Amino acid sequence: MSVPPGSTIGILGGGQLGRMLAMAAAQLGYKCHVFDPGEAPCAADVAANFTRADFTDRAALEAFGRTVDVATYEFENLPVAPLEVLEAKLHPSTRSLAVAQDRAAEKQFIEDCGARVAPWRAVASLADVEQVVSELGTPVVLKTRRYGYDGKGQAWIRDPAEAASAWAAIGEEPAVAESGVEFSSEFSVVVARWADGRHALWDCPENEHGDGILRRSTVPCSDAVALQVAEAREAALAIAEALGHIGVITVEFFASQTGPVVNEFAPRVHNSGHWTIEGAVTSQFEQHVRAICDLPPGDTALVGSGAVMDNLIGDDVNRWPELVAQAGAHVHIYGKGAPSPGRKMGHVTRVRP
Ligand code: AMP
Numbered sequence: 268m269s270v271p272p273g274s275t276i277g278i279l280g281g282g283q284l285g286r287m288l289a290m291a292a293a294q295l296g297y298k299c300h301v302f303d304p305g306e307a308p309c310a311a312d313v314a315a316n317f318t319r320a321d322f323t324d325r326a327a328l329e330a331f332g333r334t335v336d337v338a339t340y341e342f343e344n345l346p347v348a349p350l351e352v353l354e355a356k357l358h359p360s361t362r363s364l365a366v367a368q369d370r371a372a373e374k375q376f377i378e379d380c381g382a383r384v385a386p387w388r389a390v391a392s393l394a395d396v397e398q399v400v401s402e403l404g405t406p407v408v409l410k411t412r413r414y415g416y417d418g419k420g421q422a423w424i425r426d427p428a429e430a431a432s433a434w435a436a437i438g439e440e441p442a443v444a445e446s447g448v449e450f451s452s453e454f455s456v457v458v459a460r461w462a463d464g465r466h467a468l469w470d471c472p473e474n475e476h477g478d479g480i481l482r483r484s485t486v487p488c489s490d491a492v493a494l495q496v497a498e499a500r501e502a503a504l505a506i507a508e509a510l511g512h513i514g515v516i517t518v519e520f521f522a523s524q525t526g527p528v529v530n531e532f533a534p535r536v537h538n539s540g541h542w543t544i545e546g547a548v549t550s551q552f553e554q555h556v557r558a559i560c561d562l563p564p565g566d567t568a569l570v571g572s573g574a575v576m577d578n579l580i581g582d583d584v585n586r587w588p589e590l591v592a593q594a595g596a597h598v599h600i601y602g603k604g605a606p607s608p609g610r611k612m613g614h615v616t617r618v619r620p
Pocket residue numbers: 385408410415416417418419445446447448449453476479480530531
């Protein structure tokens with residue numbers, strides 16, 4: 268049953284993804300209610316309502332649930348158990364969240380879907396790490412099972428002697444240890460799935476990272492990546508299907524010699540899909556709203572011959588006077604206040620005619 272325009276969409280998390288979701292929802296006539304523990308989350312600036320409460324506050328979640336017709340999340344490090352009070356209205360469900368927030372469960376799930384991942388093991392002690400390094404060889408990357416993002420909670424072991432320092436660097440937390448993948452490029456599959464299994468895919472962006480943070484996404488991808496897109500889309504759809512996911516899900520890949528290797532997935536709209544705001548007929552944000560409200564899928568075709576999205580990280584945002592003066596530069600500033608190093612402050616998309 269569709270949730271019609273005029274209804275209220277609840278958004279858990281008040282960052283830039285929530286902000287852009289709320290803006291897309293407003294275009295279709297929905298109101299948004301943002302739930303976030305922060306004092307002034309940037310999504311609240313563009314939403315009709317804002318609840319400031321902790322994600323563990325069941326009473327606040329219940330009250331929030333009574334004010335919304337459908338709820339979604341823009342952030343995956345939410346505690347799952349308290350969300351049960353919202354479950355009947357929540358898309359995607361807590362299942363997508365629970366799998367995505369534990370790197371070991373996620374890798375196992377991806378493998379069970381028949382997709383390729385880097386050789387990996389779950390580790391819980393330095394002895395485990397040393398054992399994995401001797402089994403898999405170097406390089407190995409340690410990633411904390413929980414609460415990692417943008418390269419945080421990660422440490423590389425390029426020589427077996429670095430095992431102890433890497434284990435200390437991630438705070439001796441339960442982690443996965445995975446082989447470093449030799450890849451020519453990174454790319455992602457952004458897909459929206461509806462409750463009845465319909466889905467919509469965009470062109471695959473090719474993604475460039477620096478210090479573990481996305482810097483640039485380009486569509487269309489290079490010819491070398493294009494050869495791997497069909498297999499990657501099949502893997503992404505298998506993951507979305509197995510989760511029973513409703514809404515947008517993004518699967519990140521390495522283009523390796525042996526084919527696409529899944530790095531991870533995010534059960535939500537994604538930075539590598541920001542180009543769709545101006546570069547595609549329907550953006551990932553509008554499509555997410557369409558999927559969770561059960562409106563028909565929008566057209567995902569490119570509007571020009573391609574698009575390039577550059578993130579504005581930290582002080583990059585101070586270049587705004589020059590950027591807003593450039594013809595054809597679509598400047599997005601997230602309104603997060605003072606920049607700090609490594610923080611995503613905005614992005615710029617340029618569409619090629
Ligand atoms: P993640 O937080 O897992 O997305 O990792 C951030 C970035 O680190 C990725 O986009 C890659 O550039 C790099 N990276 C992560 N895992 C691996 C790996 N197993 N092999 C090679 N590069 C990796």
